[in-house]
Amino acid sequence: MKTAQALPPRLLDAGESGLVVEFGDTIDEQVNREVIALADALDALQLDGVCEIVPTYRSLLVLFDPLVLSREALRGHVLALWPPRADGRPSHGTRHGPSHGTGHGTWRVPVAYGGEHGVDLDHVARLHGLTTGEVIDLHSRAEYRVYMIGFAPGFAYLGGLDEAIHTSRRTDPRLKTPPRSISIGGRQAAVSPPLEIPSGWHLLGQTPVRTYDPTRAERPFLFAAGDTIRFTPVPQAEYAALCRAAEAGEIIAEWEPA
Amino acid sequence: MGACLVIDRPGLFSSLQDFGRFGYQRFGISASGAMDSLSMQAANLLVGNGRGEATVELTMLGLSAVVEGGPLRLALAGADMALAINGTAADGWRAHHLAPGDRLEIGAARHGMRAYLAIAGGFDIAPTLGSRSTHSRSMIGGVDGRAVRAGDRLPARGESAGPLLALPAPYRPRGEGPIRVVLGPQDDFFTREGIATFLSARYRVSDKVDRMGAQMEGPAIAHAGGFNIVSDGIMNGSIQVPGNGRPLILLADRQTTGGYPKIATVIGPDLWRLGQARPGDEFAFTAVTAEAAALAAVEHERRIAAMAARMIECAPAGAALSSESLLAHNLIGGVCSALDPMSEP
Numbered sequence: 038m039k040t041a042q043a044l045p046p047r048l049l050d051a052g053e054s055g056l057v058v059e060f061g062d063t064i065d066e067q068v069n070r071e072v073i074a075l076a077d078a079l080d081a082l083q084l085d086g087v088c089e090i091v092p093t094y095r096s097l098l099v100l101f102d103p104l105v106l107s108r109e110a111l112r113g114h115v116l117a118l119w120p121p122r123a124d125g126r127p128s129h130g131t132r133h134g135p136s137h138g139t140g141h142g143t144w145r146v147p148v149a150y151g152g153e154h155g156v157d158l159d160h161v162a163r164l165h166g167l168t169t170g171e172v173i174d175l176h177s178r179a180e181y182r183v184y185m186i187g188f189a190p191g192f193a194y195l196g197g198l199d200e201a202i203h204t205s206r207r208t209d210p211r212l213k214t215p216p217r218s219i220s221i222g223g224r225q226a227a228v229s230p231p232l233e234i235p236s237g238w239h240l241l242g243q244t245p246v247r248t249y250d251p252t253r254a255e256r257p258f259l260f261a262a263g264d265t266i267r268f269t270p271v272p273q274a275e276y277a278a279l280c281r282a283a284e285a286g287e288i289i290a291e292w293e294p295a
Numbered sequence: 296m297g298a299c300l301v302i303d304r305p306g307l308f309s310s311l312q313d314f315g316r317f318g319y320q321r322f323g324i325s326a327s328g329a330m331d332s333l334s335m336q337a338a339n340l341l342v343g344n345g346r347g348e349a350t351v352e353l354t355m356l357g358l359s360a361v362v363e364g365g366p367l368r369l370a371l372a373g374a375d376m377a378l379a380i381n382g383t384a385a386d387g388w389r390a391h392h393l394a395p396g397d398r399l400e401i402g403a404a405r406h407g408m409r410a411y412l413a414i415a416g417g418f419d420i421a422p423t424l425g426s427r428s429t430h431s432r433s434m435i436g437g438v439d440g441r442a443v444r445a446g447d448r449l450p451a452r453g454e455s456a457g458p459l460l461a462l463p464a465p466y467r468p469r470g471e472g473p474i475r476v477v478l479g480p481q482d483d484f485f486t487r488e489g490i491a492t493f494l495s496a497r498y499r500v501s502d503k504v505d506r507m508g509a510q511m512e513g514p515a516i517a518h519a520g521g522f523n524i525v526s527d528g529i530m531n532g533s534i535q536v537p538g539n540g541r542p543l544i545l546l547a548d549r550q551t552t553g554g555y556p557k558i559a560t561v562i563g564p565d566l567w568r569l570g571q572a573r574p575g576d577e578f579a580f581t582a583v584t585a586e587a588a589a590l591a592a593v594e595h596e597r598r599i600a601a602m603a604a605r606m607i608e609c610a611p612a613g614a615a616l617s618s619e620s621l622l623a624h625n626l627i628g629g630v631c632s633a634l635d636p637m638s639e640p
Binding site for chain 2: 049050051052053054055057059062063064076088089090091092093094095096097098100103104107108185186187188189190191192230232249251257258261262
């Protein structure tokens, strides 16, 4: 746990009802841990007037009602939580969002690599002088951390991609990418929700898992910032059957609490 | 089967909207919600609803519909769209009773961009993730996660009986002067001259304007250095300035995170004016402190309370107004204080 050297966060204004708590300006695991630890701690306080908390890579956006909670009081609460506990304290069923309910843990996500599921797999392999099998190994052996959910519903930005397959984004982003894509861009990896989204990242595979399903009352979103993700290759032949199970409501991904 | 509105012409883009969906931006879900929440609240108050009940937000061109199954009480507020009931012109900013078989027609906006159609009791459509607001890109809210289509049946949840309220013209929302902003959170990404440009020039709404945001045209704002940041949270009214130096104001359907520096944030009380902006409209921006913005939010609540307090009961359309009813509802008093309508709590 890092405390002594860490600088306190910068508190920035976002209109009358937003406070930005900024821990850094880079993509960095330690910074992201601090963001999520503070988000969890603030969630646990259940402050009246806090409407919602949006953790990102390197900062926290706290939306509040200035008629109920003053900016000064909110700043005081935030600074009193500094330094945050770095143990990933879980936030159980808070008012500020349907948090996990079970704290942070590890998801095992099945992936059908290559072919129609991952049209860029061959290209990525060629680019790095690897076989497609090696790319699949490198991608599926790593342990990823969900840095942030954003851009699209349930879209998970992951850190932890093996350096050997760091790959610059495409120069011509696609306006539509297949739902449930597993992709990489630069130093990052991602899991797409079951929606077609624009993206300039390289498509390695697809998962049957529906990471976003607004009709799944108890868990519309599977992942939360701070979770760990591991990918498990599955034969392309099994993909369709797993998808059917997912459409029928099965979660498919396996969850191991921390 | 209760009353419902059966849509036969959906208009340009008509979608169910309430205050928006909160608590899910951390999962990548845009808050969405009414672009002009002031008019949405007025429409609700006119039919006796809670201020945040879901309404149909109409864009540029309204819908037409037929009432089926039972009577309805409804009101239209916001942009000045021609309203007709059974072919007879009717007023906005007041409630109307409609009987089964009655036909509602809402035309093009003569001023403004968006109008809000509220029905007494609200629409009997189940909320998704705590809100009825439609966000078509997430495929949630409203009718099956999409804008209203011809053939849709929008069922009413409540009782149609109730007073016919009207809001006299002096108490309707008016927007004047510059749009107020709080500088930051990334104003340090701009030169002093860049910020001076932003606060002194007039910016025109381009034709790239929708529920996601408004691309503004005008003098380029100078960045101090780079114009990429590691993505962080975006709120309603965040003003991003990408490499071309032109401000992009993010609105209801904004993405939850973004990677351009944000020079300022439009304060909540002024956001409704952007919801009514048309391409070609010009705005200036003025900076206020976060403390002044918080006071403006208090004042904004007072304005809404004043709006509610100034609603008067009126006779059904077509019936003659009696002097008793005018006196009984203090219309005269309302008109007399019209010179400074928002001065009262």
